[in-house]
Amino acid sequence: xxxxxxxxxxxxxxxYWMAGELGIAFKSVPVxxxxxxxxxxxxxxxxxxxxxxxxxxxxxxxxxxxxxxxLVLTESLANNLYLARKYGGPLAPADLREEGLMGNWTMxxxxxxxxHAVRIILTHDAGTQNSDEGRAKxxxxxxxLGKAFAFLENHLDGRDHVVGERFTVADLNLAEVFRxxxxxxxxxxQHPRVKAWLERCQSRPAFKAMMDxxxxxxx
Ligand SMILES: N[C@@H](CCC(=O)N[C@@H](CS)C(=O)NCC(=O)O)C(=O)O
Numbered sequence: 092x093x094x095x096x097x098x099x100x101x102x103x104x105x106x107y108w109m110a111g112e113l114g115i116a117f118k119s120v121p122v123x124x125x126x127x128x129x130x131x132x133x134x135x136x137x138x139x140x141x142x143x144x145x146x147x148x149x150x151x152x153x154x155x156x157x158x159x160x161x162l163v164l165t166e167s168l169a170n171n172l173y174l175a176r177k178y179g180g181p182l183a184p185a186d187l188r189e190e191g192l193m194g195n196w197t198m199x200x201x202x203x204x205x206x207h208a209v210r211i212i213l214t215h216d217a218g219t220q221n222s223d224e225g226r227a228k229x230x231x232x233x234x235x236l237g238k239a240f241a242f243l244e245n246h247l248d249g250r251d252h253v254v255g256e257r258f259t260v261a262d263l264n265l266a267e268v269f270r271x272x273x274x275x276x277x278x279x280x281q282h283p284r285v286k287a288w289l290e291r292c293q294s295r296p297a298f299k300a301m302m303d304x305x306x307x308x309x310x
């Protein structure tokens with residue numbers, strides 16, 4: 092059975108959403124980010140990214156990790172590509188060409204979008220979005236995201252989805268990365284196809300179920 096190590100309030104959200112889309116049974120092992128704890132190595136600390144038991148799974152000390160039939164994977168977006176290939180169905184590539192495209196879009200999201208988008212959400216998480224420093228960070232990130240938003244906006248001309256004519260793992264992986272920039276309403280208003288695509292992705296029952304579980308988790 093698939094095991095997901097992480098918490099919903101982390102990049103593990105992508106893997107929980109994916110498992111929900113696939114309708115597969117999974118075991119969730121809560122592992123919280125060490126930086127959220129006062130003393131992650133205290134005897135009574137919950138299992139976290141610095142706990143020996145988790146470092147045995149992912150020596151990088153980052154969540155999520157998944158374990159499936161003895162295979163351990165530790166990159167959230169790659170975890171989803173693997174799950175798509177393993178369980179098949181409409182979310183998975185139908186052929187090698189689609190597999191290439193899904194990998195390409197996923198790598199694009201990880202390298203060209205996420206580094207900037209995550210800076211936006213982390214600034215909000217830290218509550219510093221209205222400080223001079225926070226505003227400067229967000230302005231820089233938004234400027235850096237302009238090209239990526241324009242690229243996706245152009246790609247979505249005449250298309251509802253990123254690859255093929257259906258919701259796939261490529262949409263899911265991208266949607267989870269673009270979610271980190273959602274506080275930037277102007278950026279989405281300037282790119283209406285990206286905005287409508289993200290709304291479509293987030294209207295899926297499996298996304299809503301994941302966000303519901305997330306909302307019940309300690310902040
Ligand atoms: N590239 C990795 C990044 C994973 C990552 O940065 N995870 C964060 C939580 S979203 C983490 O575990 N942070 C723990 C820490 O810094 O102690 C992935 O996408 O899975």
